[in-house]
Amino acid sequence: MKIVLIGLVIGLLAGLVGALCGVGGGILMVPAFALVLGMKQQNAVATSLAIVVVTALAGTMNHTIKAPGLIDWKLVACTAVGAAVAAWFGTELMRNLSNHQLTKIFGVLLVVVGVRMLLVKA
DSSP, rough: OEEEHHHHHHHHHHHHHHHHHHHHHHHHOOOOOOHHSSOOOOHHHHHHHHHHHHHHHHHHHHHHHHHHTTTTTHHHHHHHHHHHHHHHHHHHHHHSSSSHHHHHHHHHHHHHHHHHHHHHHO
């Protein structure tokens, strides 16, 4: 029961952050799964990817219904092809890295992107 409640709280926070920031929630779920639930980094990443499918569909449906024209579908089509191919090979790479290596890569990515967003005027 405890894991269900923790999962629900993580899901609520990830869904909100994902919807607000367009990050799919993985930016919150991966650290939460690893630190709070004690999952290995590989398991946290794989689990987060599966959940992101659901959150992305829910958010996309809401935007499509309530804000038609907000999504650039031409850009979606072009970007999705490249992202799908890269994700296929990225998951192969992820399984060949250690949990320690993945944790370091994820941490560096969060810091670099976070610093850039704080310093660059939008």
